[in-house]
Amino acid sequence: MENPSLGMFIAVFEEVFGKTLFWAMVAAAAIVTVLYLYVLIRDRSVSWRKFLLAQVSMPFGAVLAVVFLWNVTHSGFGDIGGPVDLLVLLGVAAIGAIGAAILVYTIQSLIQGPDRPPQ
């Protein structure tokens, strides 16, 4: 293995989600990212109208990510025991929020196409 720390990182996550689910999630994340870049390049600008809805989705993504982690680790909000736990919680929520925003923006762009230029 070229980089043992990366390999261990992957091994850890395979353990958390199971091999299949983990790689399915990695693939899904990669596909969404590529599509996001595709629509950005295609439209040659960020659509602020679409971005609004994407922003609305962020809290949902945040909550979903946190609840998911709690579920796979038999834990919950009451287990926060110190500042570092709060940072972990916020970090996971942030990842969920950003992921949701990118996903929603990309789906809108793919379905609706580029914004019509103002007349």
Added chain:
Amino acid sequence: MDFPDIPTTRRALLGALAAGGTAALLPGEAPAQHRAVQTSANIVILGAGAAGTALANRLSARLDGANITVIDPRQRHLYQPGFTLIAAGLKPSGYSVSQTADWLPRGVTWVEAGAAAIDPEAQNVETTDGQTLAYDYLILATGLELNYEGIEGMSRELIGQNGIGSVYAGPEEAAATWREMDRFTEEGGVGLFSRPATGMKCAGAPLKYTFLTDHYLREKGNRSRSEIIYAAHSDTLFGVPIVNEKVRMLYADRGFNTVYNHVMTAIDPGRKVATFATPEGDVEIEYDFTNVIPPMRAPAAIRESGLSWEDRWVGQGWAEVDQYTLRHARYPNVFAAGDVAGVPKGKTAASVKWQVPVVEDQLVAQIVGDTTDHIYSGYTSCPLITRVGRAMLIEFDYNNNLVPSFPGLIAPLEELWISWLIKEVALKATYQAMLRGRA
């Protein structure tokens, strides 16, 4: 004792010197990053558990031409730190079970038998199926023996009935222990917890299981109808003073009834009474649920080999090795790693992770006629679960110093969710990476 001549070519020797030199500077380095050392040495490893498997993988990657034989009768590889989670109803018994064969590298010979006798003078091992295997180097990695018969009236068959649990016995027994603990926490009553007076693997595990039982009693609303008794074998709860103080405070906070200098000597499953030897004589304690942790000792083949300490841990038979190099005190071509090693600390899988690269480097240096400064510091780690969802990530060394992996970030003596996440999520993966020689 004379040291055997290991045939090596001059070119291999020079290459090996270079490899051995960097090894000392880079503890925990993946084996593939060393240049292979040429040797035709016969290396026999007793035991394919955590330490034996990791060493088989690391040595076979490090050595070119060596004859490596692993002796272990057990087909199933057991991830023992998972037993606690199984016995807490959080994982199925299969969580800890994999196949020994799946972890051993190609090119290593696996003898599916036990070591019956070791003759360190003649340098051979007799197996339970009648083979005699000669060695140039021997690695003792047999783990330890759970001596249930050391408690009068106790046997493995009793686990899972009449309020008797035993997390240590195996994955199925851990699941049976959970069924009893689950029933007990539904009903309430007296929960009795203890630990043996011998050296033991994962000295935090008895404490964890006490906390976990308390957790479920509270969750089910039955804590007020219950008593939790913890019988400590000595006048402390944990061997590291700063950790002992913290555990003492947590035990008081949880309302546990702690008694000291109590060592379980007998159990009467019919009457549900355990007998403890104390400085004041025998004391009987009744229980509705108990987690029996038996005395532990080295397997018979080790105890009878003449390789054990005679004046320390008398009767327990741990291998007489130097606590830093893990090399045998009287037979320099013999090493020990893991639970069987007679060192003051370190009967955990986390210690194995730190011991294995030391044994590897010491052995390889010896093969090429060199020495190395790479030593074992006594590092031991114990994610001390204090309830479902929280743990303390305790790491320490021979000097009873705390040696946190994430100083300033993860406080070792705080009950934290992140420490729980590490135990629940990362430890098994890290253990498996270690087995493959990659961590």
